[in-house]
Every structure is written in structure tokens, then in C-alpha cells.
């Protein structure tokens with residue numbers, strides 16, 4: 190519920206490299222995995238692959254993903270390749286209706302014709318039709334005026350195919366295409382402006398709020414980004430979601446690893462790493478040391494072996510006592526985790542030492558759930574519906590503050606109000622607050638911006 194990107198385990202094997210080259214349907218399948226189409230077009234836990242109906246909790250209301258199986262009545266069975274290409278790259282479906290950018294067409298816009306053709310072959314020939322209608326999306330006025338997306342596209346859609354940079358290696362170009370286009374990393378890691386469009390200039394990949402989670406800065410900056418990670422660590426993170434002494438993937442990143450990134454070929458993962466190295470560095474204001482370099486193990490001899498979080502009532506506990514009962518059985522009272530690294534150290538962990546407290550709080554509320562390389566990684570959540578024990582906002586805040594003080598970025602603190610906000614899916618962007626009574630304002634703003642921008646373009650053209 191918390192994330193806009195919950196999803197399902199893609200029940201497909203990674204196609205062998207040789208197969209991928211020769212057979213367009215297999216090639217399309219690999220591309221669909223790299224682009225993670227199942228992330229949104231399959232309801233989590235459902236066997237009906239690509240049948241849509243998954244509700245994306247956008248700040249403007251629920252947006253349901255479409256049925257993109259080859260069903261002629263309910264899916265895209267009647268789509269021509271040109272219509273399919275237009276939907277994927279330009280956000281306009283076969284009926285001429287504008288799609289919301291919850292469908293990441295602004296990233297897919299750079300997809301090559303060859304790849305769109307392979308994807309089309311896969312969706313038409315390799316996917317089972319599901320004859321079921323996906324629910325209709327009904328946003329409040331003015332966001333239900335889909336035509337206003339035409340204005341948004343004029344401003345923010347760069348409708349240009351990927352063009353390799355001849356001055357760079359083939360590996361770098363492949364990496365750029367994977368990161369910017371197919372795997373749409375920017376949709377999560379690049380901040381958005383007031384109109385909810387990606388700020389894909391100097392701020393690219395400098396980190397973004399993602400519902401209850403925070404997608405960190407992944408620029409090449411040595412302090413705030415990935416500058417201090419080795420190539421091997423980055424590759425391991427993308428393949429498994431776990432790097433001891435650095436970070437683990439939870440929330441939306443766990444889903445990306447589970448469904449998509451772990452299935453990429455080693456050559457594609459190397460290409461991604463090569464490109465990440467060259468993303469211009471952006472320093473997060475106020476950050477002086479890397480997130481993974483913060484904190485140290487607690488000096489304690491408390492014996493936590495055998496303590497299980499299910500055994501005691503934690504209702505009146507806070508801070509250190511909560512930690513001892515809810516966390517220490519796995520992360521140990523020293524916070525160092527277990528020796529085999531399965532239960533990670535909380536010191537030297539980006540979720541605890543970074544400039545944002547959100548991934549720490551979200552991990553406590555929603556837990557960690559990831560499957561990679563045939564291994565299932567699970568941390569129970571302590572939010573609503575917890576199978577262990579549900580903690581109150583004040584308790585989560587007090588626990589998070591203990592963890593920050595002991596093991597992480599002691600300069601930060603968490604309030605109960607912030608926990609409450611993350612529990613509800615994160616802060617609401619200003620644009621979403623325009624719905625309802627502020628009738629028509631957003632539409633007017635979009636139109637005004639279009640006019641302004643066109644005027645400015647003309648002025649520039651005249652000089």
C-alpha cells in the first residue's frame with residue numbers, strides 16, 4: 190500500500206543469451222523484464238501476468254494499470270505495432286486517449302524501434318490473453334481531464350529515440366540506455382518538480398521521495414552518491430540487493446531487484462555500473478560523510494540470544510527497551526548483525542546513516558521482502574497488520590531515534606508526526622492538493638505554462 194510500485198514476482202526464467210539474440214519473442218521477453226512491465230501491469234500475487242488492475246496510489250488518487258495481454262476485447266490484442274509504440278513511448282493509447290505518466294513513457298520514449306518491435310512480438314505471441322477488464326481510473330477534477338496531459342507532454346516529454354554517443358564505449362552506451370530508458374531508474378531516483386515531471390537536468394539521479402521510501406542519491410558523488418562503492422559492490426547490489434557494510438534493498442528497490450535487475454545478464458549489469466560511474470556528481474546539501482560510513486557498533490554485553498520479538502508485550506516500551514525486544518534478536522544488541530551477514534549490521538548501513546530517516550522508518554513499519562538468486566530475505570514489519578506486533582507512531586519514532594543515536598546519523602531525529610505521514614504513504618506533493626475545491630486551477634496552470642514556454646521558445650528563436 191505504501192509504495193506506488195508494488196508488484197509481483199515475474200514467473201519467467203532468464204532467457205539464455207544465445208536465445209535472446211535470435212528469437213524476437215524471447216528478446217522481447219528479456220526487454221519486458223529489463224523494463225519491468227510486470228511491476229505495474231500484474232497485480233501482486235496474481236497468476237494473471239500483465240492483466241492489469243493494479244492500483245497505483247498516485248498523489249492524485251488511484252490509477253489502475255491497463256490489461257496489456259493480447260486479449261482482443263480487454264487488452265491490447267487489436268493494437269498495431271505503431272499503436273503499441275505510441276502508447277509505450279508517447280503515452281497515447283490506441284483510442285487516442287492520453288495516459289498518465291504513472292506509465293513511465295517519459296523514460297521509455299528513448300526506446301529504439303527495434304526494441305519496441307521485439308516487445309510487441311513478445312506481448313502478441315508470448316503472453317497469454319486474459320479476458321478480464323481492468324478497473325477504470327477515476328481521478329478527481331481537474332486531474333480527470335486527460336487532455337491536459339497533452340500540455341504536460343509538450344513541456345516535459347522528450348520524444349527522442351536513443352542515439353549512441355560515438356565518443357563513448359559500446360558498454361557505456363548500453364548502460365546509459367538501460368539506466369535512463371529501459372530500467373527507468375530516474376523515475377524513482379530523480380527528484381520531481383511541482384508539475385510532477387522529472388528534473389532531469391543538473392539534479393538527475395540526486396535522490397527522490399517515493400511515497401514512504403526515499404530513493405537515495407545515485408550520482409557519482411563520493412560523499413552523497415556511489416563514488417565510494419566498488420564496481421563489484423554495485424553489481425552485487427543490483428543482482429542480490431545486499432552488500433555487507435553498505436546497503437540492502439527494501440521497498441520499491443527490493444521489487445526492482447526481485448522482478449527485474451537480478452535477471453539481467455552479467456554484461457548488462459557491468460554496463461549499468463559503467464554508466465553509473467559517469468553520472469555527474471551532485472552533493473546532497475549538508476551531507477559531510479557517506480551514508481554507509483556513519484555509526485559504530487554499540488558497546489553492550491546484553492545477551493539477546495533466544496530473545497524473540499513475539500514473546501513479550503511491547504505496548505509500554507520505548508527506545509532502547511523496544512530495540513532489545515523487537516530488533517536485537519536479529520540485528521544483535523550491538524547492532525552489528527549476525528556474523529554471516531544475513532542479518533545486516535545497522536551501523537555502516539545507508540538506511541541508518543544517510544541524510545533521510547525515511548528508509549529506516551519505512552523498514553520498521555513495512556519490513557523487508559526480497560527474493561534474489563533463489564533466496565528469500567524477510568524482515569517482519571511493525572506497522573499495521575504486523576504478524577509480530579504493531580507499534581504506535583510514538584514508539585516507532587522513539588525506536589528510530591535510538592537506532593539513529595546508537596548506530597547511525599545521530600544528527601537526525603524522527604517525530605511521531607513524521608512516522609504517521611510515512612505510514613499513510615508519504616508527503617503529498619503540492620500539485621495533488623489542488624484537487625477538489627481548487628477547480629480547474631491545475632489545468633489553467635498547465636495551459637499557462639505551455640503558453641509561457643512556447644513564447645519563450647519563440648523569443649529565443651528570433652535571436
Ligand code: HEC
Nearest residue numbers: 224225226228229253254255257276282288289291292293
Ligand atoms: C510504473 C508502472 C508501469 C510500468 C513499469 C509500465 N506501465 Fe504500462 N501503464 C501503467 C499504467 C498505470 C497505465 C494506465 C495509465 C492510464 O490509465 O492513464 C499503463 C498503460 C499502458 C498501456 C496502454 C494500454 C491501453 O490500452 O490504454 C500500454 C500499451 C502499456 N502500459 C504498456 C507497457 C509496457 C509494454 C511496459 C514495459 C515496457 C509498461 N507498460 C510498463 C503503468 C506502468
Ligand code: HEC
Nearest residue numbers: 194372374377402403404405436437438439441442539548
Ligand atoms: C521503483 C523505484 C526504483 C527503481 C525503478 C530503481 N530504484 Fe534504486 N532504489 C530505490 C529505493 C526506494 C532505494 C532505497 C532502498 C533501501 O535502502 O531500502 C533504492 C536504492 C538504490 C541503491 C542503493 C543506494 C544507497 O545509498 O543505499 C542503488 C545503488 C540503486 N538504488 C540503483 C538503482 C539503479 C541503477 C536502478 C535502475 C537500474 C534503480 N536503482 C532503479 C528505488 C528504485
Ligand code: HEC
Nearest residue numbers: 431437438439515516519540548549552553557566567568
Ligand atoms: C526476524 C529478524 C529481524 C528482526 C526482528 C528485525 N530485522 Fe531488520 N532486517 C532483517 C533482515 C533479514 C533485513 C534485510 C537483510 C537484507 O536485505 O539482506 C533487515 C534490514 C533492516 C534494515 C535495512 C533496511 C533498508 O531499507 O536498507 C534496517 C534499517 C533494519 N532492518 C532495522 C530493524 C529494526 C529497527 C528492527 C526492530 C524494529 C528490526 N530491523 C528487526 C531482519 C530483522
